[in-house]
Amino acid sequence: MAKVFVITGPSGVGKGTLIRMLLDRLPQLELSVSATTRAPRPGERDGVHYHFLTREQFAQRVALDDFVEHAEYAGNRYGTLKSELERRTAEGVPVMLEIELQGARQVREKLPDAVAVFIAPPSPDALRTRLVGRGTDSSEEVSARLASAEQELAAQPEFAHVVVNDRLDDAVEELAGIVEAALS
């Protein structure tokens, strides 16, 4: 089976930006498109950024055992569909999952060979600055995300690989090193 990579860490830490830069550098990697019940943000497209599902659709897919992992996060449900993972790994394509902590723990149980990397902020304050600054979330959502972030940061010691996203270029370099080593 092809390699599975899990990138986790609190919301606002810059996982998305890091992954985009990593995928530019390592085009053989593919990002799994998650399912969510969250409303699309401006510019987000169904099937590209997420598979946007209603709560009912999501619950049906859970009942059908369609998810590798799923979690409730800041008032919405998120999950990795087995179909997203299996199609790629069956073709030998390494897959990257960008998921929150509860999902990362489920993947660790189910796929012990997956390589998980925790992305940490240079300081807890940096998260607030970024979450407020990107302007995509309401103040209630920012609060919910910061509350989750505390628990997520406490889980950092569970991860063999931790990349501190201080200078973006350095963080990409470090992440690419971990991924390349696992692929070779």
Ligand code: 5GP
């Ligand atoms: P956002 O709403 O900002 O796109 O994502 C919120 C959080 O959900 C982020 O930490 C993101 O990594 C996580 N997330 C995105 N997709 C999934 C998924 O499929 N499973 C889990 N467990 N978390 C996800």
